[in-house]
Amino acid sequence: MSPRTLFEKVWDAHVVRPETAETPAVLYIDLHLVHEVTSPQAFSVLREQRLPVRRSDRTVATMDHSTPTLPRRADGTLPWADAQAEAQVSKLARNCQEFGVELHALGSSTQGIVHVVGPELGLTQPGMTVVCGDSHTATHGAFGALAFGIGTSEVGHVLATQCLLQRKPKTLAVRVEGALGPGVTAKDLVLAIIAKLGVGGGTGHVIEYLGPAIRALSMEARMTLCNMSIEAGARAGMVAPDEVTFAWLKGRPRAPRGEAWEKAVAAWRQLPSDEGARYDREVAIDASAIAPxxxxxxxxxxxxxxxxxxxxxxxxxxxxxxxxxxxxxxxxxxxxxxxxxxxxxxxxxxxxxxxxxxxxxxxxxxxxxxxxxxxxxxxxxxxxxxxxxxxxxxxxxxxxxxxxxxxxxxxxxxxxxxxxxxxxxxxxxxxxxxxxxxxxxxxxxxxxxxxxxxxxxxxxxxxxxxxxxxx
Amino acid sequence: MEPLRTIESRTVVLPSANIDTDQIIPARFLKVTDKQGLGKALFADWRYDGEGKPRPDFVLNRPEAAGAKVLVAGDNFGCGSSREHAPWALVDAGFRAVISTKIADIFRNNALKNGLVPVVVDAATHARLLAEPGAAVRIDVEAQTLRLPEGAEARFPLDAFSRYCLLNGVDELGFLLSQRPAIDAFESRR
The missing domain is CATH 3.30.499.10 (Aconitase, domain 3)
Known part of the structure; x- marks a missing residue:
């Protein structure tokens, strides 16, 4: 087999039906994250068509966008922005109950922003396909997952079939040489990358971030970097998994354990792009030249x-x-x-x-x-x-x-x-x-x-x- | 979704580049749990002032914009969030096509699922359309052509499957559901 990129390996492993001139590929989704804003109309479609959630074990919901960040009042009520916000959040709770979807609800010890909670629970793992009705799903690419945002119609598709219809995107390698200086972070790096590519520069592409400056980043920093891939127009951003990834994941509640962990790590070690793998486009950036x-x-x-x-x-x-x-x-x-x-x-x-x-x-x-x-x-x-x-x-x-x-x-x-x-x-x-x-x-x-x-x-x-x- | 073969309309022109989904429909309008009536929130912060009064100089508030089905926008339309509320709002306001030199991936996907045709044209055609607000155009989905007032035609890219779905009013979910045997087989061999 010819050398493949990280993206191609993950893509290939999830093709249920390859694309043809007439039809896009049917791509299998390992993890579907759900929140209150982009899901209600999708659950309504399932209800209208009397469809169940195909894989509730691969579907995880939390509440984050419309939720108050002030604590409960003395009378125990939450300070909602308005009745609509409250109604949207309770709609998610009702939908999750009706369709048997795991919910990390407001008030639970595992609630939070969907792209913080997924990795934190160990749900996001290398080599997975991850989607969510949210453009910042790109965040999860930090683990070497292919993760991208989808619209509400597609949320319905994944709920009903665990699959999406997708044309294979192009690849863009962003090589970051050198090292970031003191006080310069992944946020500064990604802002510099977007400034260079332009807000539409990544359209149609999946970015892979490569190079010594990327290897030196912590998982939190890699998440910051991949998160903003969409701001350059890219569907997804990915970083190949390494020891930093494995150390961060190990022991998380939903990460594999024992023998399953060893087996998973062995498979994850095969994910980084092969020597000589080709990208549709490449750009290089010198990390040491970046200021805050x-x-x-x-x-x-x-x-x-x-x-x-x-x-x-x-x-x-x-x-x-x-x-x-x-x-x-x-x-x-x-x-x-x-x-x-x-x-x-x-x-x-x-x-x-x-x-x-x-x-x-x-x-x-x-x-x-x-x-x-x-x-x-x-x-x-x-x-x-x-x-x-x-x-x-x-x-x-x-x-x-x-x-x-x-x-x-x-x-x-x-x-x-x-x-x-x-x-x-x-x-x-x-x-x-x-x-x-x-x-x-x-x-x-x-x-x-x-x-x-x-x-x-x-x-x-x-x-x-x-x-x-x-x- | 209704079958969509041709669109004939005068254009409405919004020349700004990089019109993001927060402009198409600001986030405060996303607290709904259905998709009806979002047209009133379309470009809300450009259409209305701080007190909610229509800005008379904004193109969508002008009488000649009434009934327009084709929006011509600056480069890179629809960047930003995955909110399908953006095409829902455009369609609810009567639009059936958006023309630009580049259209963001997620917006494009969402548009196609709602009978809103993303029409990507070359820079020269785009420049002409920007310079001629209200131009009468005809979009032929089957032929993938955009006809300009004097009969000049520009071809636009459209995936064969998306074209089929638009022409026949087919919902992609139906196609995916028909793939269940292949999905079952995939799940059992992993």
């Missing part, structure tokens, strides 16, 4: 080093000029001005991109012994992350700095649960999208790493985390 990054515009590709200046449309190509002008107008920023020192109103540390324990440690390291100057929300990705952070005393660091320590959920990344910024406000956010109004209508988002966000909270303005001891 921040976005200035209205898509994740509009990123610059924190030490950089806001771009001037006059210097752009005619085709890009209108886009730049419109982004600058929305953001209210001055072309040619350094972004450092730009006053801000809110800091959000959380989301499926950056709400894991390492992210919280990085933010706490900057906030420790300092005070925040603006409203700052720290929202752990899961109940488990929250528990771990509290065991390490990170919650105290945040609270003593004046930040709010919240319950797990998507929160201010998507502003569906009542956590939002106001019209015109600037928010340095560790989330994944700086689209217009993403964090609240009229709000302005600057994407950055947890360390950069924490530094901004302390300074009340865009700041360089390296000046505040970020390692």
């Amino acid at each position: 990054m921040i976005t200035w515009g209205t898509n994740p590709g509009m990123a610059i080093p924190v030490t950089g200046t806001v771009p001037a449309p006059a210097e752009a190509d005619a085709a890009d000029r209108a886009t730049l002008e419109s982004a600058l107008r929305y953001m209210g920023l001055t072309p040619g001005k350094p972004i450092l020192g730009q006053p801000i109103d809110v800091v959000f540390i959380g989301s499926c991109t950056n709400s894991r324990i390492e992210d919280l440690r990085a933010a706490a390291a900057v906030m420790k012994g300092r005070k925040v100057k603006v409203r700052s929300l720290v929202v752990p990705g899961s109940v488990e992350v929250k528990k771990q952070a509290e065991a390490e005393g990170l919650d105290r660091v945040f609270r003593e700095a004046g930040a709010e320590w919240r319950e797990a959920g998507c929160s201010m990344c998507i502003a569906m649960n009542g956590d939002r910024i106001e019209r015109g406000q600037y928010c340095v956010s560790t989330s994944n999208r700086n689209f217009e109004g993403r964090q609240g209508a009229g709000g302005r988002t600057l994407l950055a790493s947890p360390a950069t966000a924490a530094a901004a909270a302390v300074a009340g303005a865009v700041a360089d985390p390296r000046q505040m001891g970020a390692a």
Whole structure:
């Protein structure tokens, strides 16, 4: 057999029926993750057609987007954003009960953001196909899984058949040479990659991240990296599994045990791309040239080093000029001005991109012994992350700095649960999208790493985390 | 899904590049549990001001946009989230096709499942359409052609299976369900 990439190995192992000129491939799905926003209409289709969930043992649900991150009130009720949010969440509970789907419900010790909970439980494993009605499903590619977001119709397809109709995507190798400098994280790396590829640059492709800088990343960092593959337009991002992956997975509740573990690891060792495997496209990036990054515009590709200046449309190509002008107008920023020192109103540390324990440690390291100057929300990705952070005393660091320590959920990344910024406000956010109004209508988002966000909270303005001891 | 063979309409032009799904339908409208009536939330933050009043200068609020079935958008339309609410909102507002130079993968997949045709054209055709809002166009799904006002035609790519589903109003789920024996066999040999 000719040398194959990681993607091709996972794809080949899941083809139920190969693609032809007339029909796409029928691809088998190992793990289907479900949340409240993109599933209700899919369950309705099953109900209308009297179909069961084919593999409830491969289907796992949690509640995250519309859930409150403030604790229960004195009377025991939850502070829902509105009746619709509450109705959507209870609809998921009813659907899971009716169709026999495992649910990590609000209030349970395993609830959290779907892309934090899946890996944490050991559900996500190398070589799997993983889907969810959520574009950030790409996160799970950090384990060497082929993981991608699907729409609600496809959620219904997977619920009913455990399969999807798919045309085989192209492959794109992103080779990251060198090493990231102190205070520079996977978030900065992925923002630099998206800036290079452009927000549509990965369309039609699955990215594989390769090279020494990728091998040096922790699992949390790999998840941050793969998570934002979709922001370059790629369906999925993957990192080949290695000892770091196996060590992180071992002993997790749903990971194989004993002999099954040894067998699984032996199979996972076969997954990395073969020597000489070919990709449809390749790009290279030098990690050592990357500084802490921040976005200035209205898509994740509009990123610059924190030490950089806001771009001037006059210097752009005619085709890009209108886009730049419109982004600058929305953001209210001055072309040619350094972004450092730009006053801000809110800091959000959380989301499926950056709400894991390492992210919280990085933010706490900057906030420790300092005070925040603006409203700052720290929202752990899961109940488990929250528990771990509290065991390490990170919650105290945040609270003593004046930040709010919240319950797990998507929160201010998507502003569906009542956590939002106001019209015109600037928010340095560790989330994944700086689209217009993403964090609240009229709000302005600057994407950055947890360390950069924490530094901004302390300074009340865009700041360089390296000046505040970020390692 | 209704069979869809041809679409004849005047175009509505939104020239911005990288129109993301948060613009097509902001997240606060995703708290529904059905798909009806989402057209009123289409481009909500561009269509309405902070007080919810329609912005008269926004293209979809102009009288000439009424009844339009074809949206011409800037490069890279539909990037961002997997929300199928985006095509649901477009279809509910009467659109049957979106024309751009590039259409994001998940949006494209979702559009095809809802009778919304993703039409990817070359830069020159696109530039002409951007420059001519309200142009009368005809999209032929079977021939995969887009006809411009003076009769010039551009071909657009469409997967054979997607084309079959659009032309015949076939739901993909039915096809997948017919694959059950192959799925059973796959599961038993793993």
